[in-house]
Amino acid sequence: MLDELKIFLDPNTQWILFGSMLLGLCSGVIGSFAYLRKQSLMGDALSHAALPGVCIAFMLTGSKSVFFFLIGASIAGIIATFGIGFITRHTRIKQDSALAIVLTVFFGLGIVLLTEIQHSGTGNQSGLDKFLFGQAAALVLSDVLIMAVASIVLISVCILFFKEFKITSFDPGFASGMGFPVAFLEQMIMLLIVMAVVIGIQAVGVVLMSSLLVTPAVSARYWTEKLSVMVFLSGIFGALSGMAGTYISASGNNLPTGPIIVLAATVFFILSIIFAPRRGLLSKLLIHLLAKRSVKTSKVKIKGKERTV
Amino acid sequence: MSAFWIIVTGALVASACGLVGCFLVLRKMAMIGDAISHAVLPGIVIAFLISGSRDSLIMLFGAAIIGLITVFLIQLFTQSGVQSDASIGVVFTALFAVGILLVSLFTRDIDLDLDCVLYGEIAYVPWNTIDFMGIGIGPKAIWGVGLSLLLSVIVISLFYKQFKICSFDPAMAAAVGIPVALFHYLLMGLVSITTVASFESVGAILVVGMLVVPPATAYLLTEKLSRMIFYTIIIGCVSSIIGYYFASILDASIAGCMICVAGAIFILALLFSPSHGVIMRKLKQKQLIHEAV
Amino acid sequence: MNSPLNINDLSVAYQKKPVLRNITFDVPEGKLIGIVGPNGAGKSTLIKAALGLIPRLTGSVEIYGRPYRLQRKIIGYVPQRESVDWDFPTNALDVVMMGRYGHLGWIKRPGRAEKNFAMECLDKVGMADFAARQISQLSGGQQQRIFLARALAQDAKLYFMDEPFVGVDAATEKAIITLLNELKAEGKTVLVVHHDLATVKDYFDWVLLLNIELKAFGPTNIVFTPEKLQETYGGKLAMLENDNQSSLIIT
Numbered sequence: 001m002l003d004e005l006k007i008f009l010d011p012n013t014q015w016i017l018f019g020s021m022l023l024g025l026c027s028g029v030i031g032s033f034a035y036l037r038k039q040s041l042m043g044d045a046l047s048h049a050a051l052p053g054v055c056i057a058f059m060l061t062g063s064k065s066v067f068f069f070l071i072g073a074s075i076a077g078i079i080a081t082f083g084i085g086f087i088t089r090h091t092r093i094k095q096d097s098a099l100a101i102v103l104t105v106f107f108g109l110g111i112v113l114l115t116e117i118q119h120s121g122t123g124n125q126s127g128l129d130k131f132l133f134g135q136a137a138a139l140v141l142s143d144v145l146i147m148a149v150a151s152i153v154l155i156s157v158c159i160l161f162f163k164e165f166k167i168t169s170f171d172p173g174f175a176s177g178m179g180f181p182v183a184f185l186e187q188m189i190m191l192l193i194v195m196a197v198v199i200g201i202q203a204v205g206v207v208l209m210s211s212l213l214v215t216p217a218v219s220a221r222y223w224t225e226k227l228s229v230m231v232f233l234s235g236i237f238g239a240l241s242g243m244a245g246t247y248i249s250a251s252g253n254n255l256p257t258g259p260i261i262v263l264a265a266t267v268f269f270i271l272s273i274i275f276a277p278r279r280g281l282l283s284k285l286l287i288h289l290l291a292k293r294s295v296k297t298s299k300v301k302i303k304g305k306e307r308t309v
Numbered sequence: 310m311s312a313f314w315i316i317v318t319g320a321l322v323a324s325a326c327g328l329v330g331c332f333l334v335l336r337k338m339a340m341i342g343d344a345i346s347h348a349v350l351p352g353i354v355i356a357f358l359i360s361g362s363r364d365s366l367i368m369l370f371g372a373a374i375i376g377l378i379t380v381f382l383i384q385l386f387t388q389s390g391v392q393s394d395a396s397i398g399v400v401f402t403a404l405f406a407v408g409i410l411l412v413s414l415f416t417r418d419i420d421l422d423l424d425c426v427l428y429g430e431i432a433y434v435p436w437n438t439i440d441f442m443g444i445g446i447g448p449k450a451i452w453g454v455g456l457s458l459l460l461s462v463i464v465i466s467l468f469y470k471q472f473k474i475c476s477f478d479p480a481m482a483a484a485v486g487i488p489v490a491l492f493h494y495l496l497m498g499l500v501s502i503t504t505v506a507s508f509e510s511v512g513a514i515l516v517v518g519m520l521v522v523p524p525a526t527a528y529l530l531t532e533k534l535s536r537m538i539f540y541t542i543i544i545g546c547v548s549s550i551i552g553y554y555f556a557s558i559l560d561a562s563i564a565g566c567m568i569c570v571a572g573a574i575f576i577l578a579l580l581f582s583p584s585h586g587v588i589m590r591k592l593k594q595k596q597l598i599h600e601a602v
Numbered sequence: 603m604n605s606p607l608n609i610n611d612l613s614v615a616y617q618k619k620p621v622l623r624n625i626t627f628d629v630p631e632g633k634l635i636g637i638v639g640p641n642g643a644g645k646s647t648l649i650k651a652a653l654g655l656i657p658r659l660t661g662s663v664e665i666y667g668r669p670y671r672l673q674r675k676i677i678g679y680v681p682q683r684e685s686v687d688w689d690f691p692t693n694a695l696d697v698v699m700m701g702r703y704g705h706l707g708w709i710k711r712p713g714r715a716e717k718n719f720a721m722e723c724l725d726k727v728g729m730a731d732f733a734a735r736q737i738s739q740l741s742g743g744q745q746q747r748i749f750l751a752r753a754l755a756q757d758a759k760l761y762f763m764d765e766p767f768v769g770v771d772a773a774t775e776k777a778i779i780t781l782l783n784e785l786k787a788e789g790k791t792v793l794v795v796h797h798d799l800a801t802v803k804d805y806f807d808w809v810l811l812l813n814i815e816l817k818a819f820g821p822t823n824i825v826f827t828p829e830k831l832q833e834t835y836g837g838k839l840a841m842l843e844n845d846n847q848s849s850l851i852i853t
Contacts, residue, residue: 035392036687036690036691038392038687041340041394041398043398044340087579090587091585091587092528092585093525096337096340097334097521097525099339100343100520101521101525101575104518104521104522104568105572105575107568108518108565108567109569112565112566112569114565115561115562161709163711163712164703164708164709167700170692171681171686171700173681174700175703176655177655177674177677177679177762178674178679178703179671179674179704180703208405208409210398210402211398211403211406214395214399215399215403217395218391218392224691225691225693226691227690227691227696229691230691255410255413256409256413259405259406259410259413260406260410262405262406263403263407266399266402266403269399273386273389598659
């Protein structure tokens with residue numbers, strides 16, 4: 001056991017560990033709100049939408065600095081959220097279609113830009129690839145620092161505006177009536193999702209990032225009826241997935257960290273769906289069996305009474 | 310590669326995807342197309358590992374099966390109380406993660422770049438010796454897409470009424486005795502087959518795009534389902550043609566350009582559709598104010 | 603003295619269809635006012651436009667002499683029930699406390715004072731025992747009472763309620779109307795979108811007859827007449843005369 005834990009003494013692994021846990025924590029927290037607002041797939045859409053932003057950042061600055069990529073991805077993400085919001089608010093197109101449209105069109109644009117970059121001969125775009133498709137193994141101190149700062153900001157905002165987010169998600173009509181700027185708050189939540197996506201992309205890649213925004217939140221939902229507990233648990237599940245993922249991939253041979261983190265989160269999900277008290281399948285089964293039994297015993301009691309009478 | 314074949318393939322993909330895509334959009338299942346296109350990765354890998362070859366037919370089969378499994382799992386979770394969009398998210402990301410793991414575990418010796426796989430959308434390209442810049446296909450892919458289009462046309466024409474009513478009011482459909490679940494899986498099966506047949510040739514971005522963007526555009530232009538399907542196919546084909554020409558001028562990704570054109574047409578409809586365009590509605594409101602005053 | 607609600611020449615349109623046209627009225631304080639009209643008459647729209655939830659083409663809305671935007675703290679709103687996700691992780695008390703969020707303003711969190719006030723409101727609607735119940739475990743009538751309690755928690759002077767009696771059992775309906783009369787006794791003004799013509803006379807002091815245009819507005823015994831109703835509902839109303847009482851049937 002001690003031998004295995006020695007992996008964590010390796011500074012490289014430590015960075016990956018911190019990065020993954022932070023990522024899991026943030027995604028879990030903001031993912032809870034996304035889940036309640038039926039925007040679980042927003043992360044998927046925004047991850048894909050980031051591609052043109054990253055390409056343009058590269059084309060403008062000519063540098064493969066992660067910092068500029070992050071800015072490019074953020075701006076693209078913000079434009080994407082405005083686009084999604086605009087389409088849903090002003091047309092009869094529903095949110096799922098709006099997500100899919102923005103996802104593919106932005107990504108298509110990104111691919112076009114990517115091929116242009118390839119042609120312009122500014123060398124390979126492997127830096128771009130690594131950024132977009134996730135190389136948790138390549139996380140270094142500076143990356144983790146950026147992630148830490150972003151995580152602190154994200155979580156602070158969620159704590160500060162907890163009741164505003166809560167009421168906007170629960171009953172936007174009423175919230176509006178009370179004077180809360182619902183559209184602004186909704187945009188803020190989406191912005192935080194963008195932030196989580198942008199942080200996460202470099203660690204686990206475009207597609208797998210969406211998983212961290214969805215799976216821990218869904219798992220947490222099974223364990224509680226209080227929003228605050230759900231958000232907290234979701235963050236914990238995310239962080240634990242990050243930890244488990246890092247550990248397993250570090251001890252295996254060259255296993256990519258991203259997918260394992262995702263699978264760890266999925267395992268938590270399956271455990272939750274089965275074992276959670278009250279909402280879990282096992283509990284429901286037990287309650288069902290107990291109810292059946294109590295109906296039978298009361299029937300027997302009635303029959304017994306009838307006999308004595 | 311002959312421009313003609315490329316355009317024809319593009320048009321076939323657009324039509325095949327658009328046709329089933331209309332129903333996806335109306336049933337608020339647009340993201341299932343995206344999910345299936347990601348989730349089939351493990352299917353393709355497993356098919357490759359089992360068959361040891363890159364024979365497209367086997368991969369098509371493997372991927373189609375995984376497509377149906379994906380939909381089944383999504384359905385399973387949704388019915389046990391998970392929100393539908395979250396079910397989609399959990400299932401497809403888990404399956405995609407499995408796919409990536411399989412690739413890195415078993416196919417490292419083959420010329421499959423992990424980066425390329427992580428690309429996701431362009432992942433399928435190395436399997437098909439197609440340069441991701443273009444659709445360098447011979448008639449074989451046309452057969453694949455053409456047949457899946459034919460299949461969709463037949464199934465949907467045969468059961469048009471049922472598909473229509475299941476999309477609009479599943480509760481009523483069930484009450485009248487229509488096996489809603491059956492038609493759901495039938496539609497999803499068609500989506501899986503269409504997606505896989507199409508992105509073998511043109512890549513997943515184009516496929517998901519063609520599943521959603523032209524139907525959504527058509528949705529803004531008409532109130533009749535039949536006309537929506539018709540417009541979808543036209544818009545899809547137009548996007549393919551114009552997209553191809555842009556791509557050859559810019560020397561860029563053909564699939565990407567096709568999607569960008571589809572997106573541009575969508576934006577035009579979004580703003581200027583006579584019945585639903587945002588700008589048109591604002592103008593009407595101004596008119597009403599004038600009249601009221 | 604400013605009236606609780608003054609609406610002047612309000613018009614709202616949806617695409618090309620006018621939904622409200624040149625609505626003008628002035629609401630007296632301390633009354634229970636029913637808003638009635640056929641489907642599509644614009645009743646919900648009127649409330650939403652008054653609260654600024656939907657854009658209006660023309661007209662002004664003043665609440666106690668000032669625009670609604672500045673008066674949020676004295677307005678209470680009970681929207682129609684469907685717009686909520688019942689699977690949201692929140693319990694009855696929590697929902698009622700949300701009624702205090704407007705008073706708390708930004709960032710400030712609800713504390714003990716809010717909790718106690720919310721419990722009082724729950725008690726007023728007879729739901730104190732259900733405080734810890736997750737909302738999807740409540741019946742329709744109970745849910746409606748929770749939303750009423752939430753409105754009470756807003757501690758407003760002017761209340762807007764959108765079809766609060768829809769889908770509730772008789773006991774709940776009685777509880778709601780008792781509550782509304784208590785509010786009236788406290789000098790508050792309540793506007794209620796109502797769908798059941800048979801109960802208008804019993805429930806409301808004043809009534810507003812609406813069908814895109816304002817057909818009538820005034821004390822119930824003066825304004826709620828067969829003629830005015832025919833005007834409002836078009837040909838859709840059948841009247842059954844029975845001694846001194848007339849029953850209304852909407853065809």
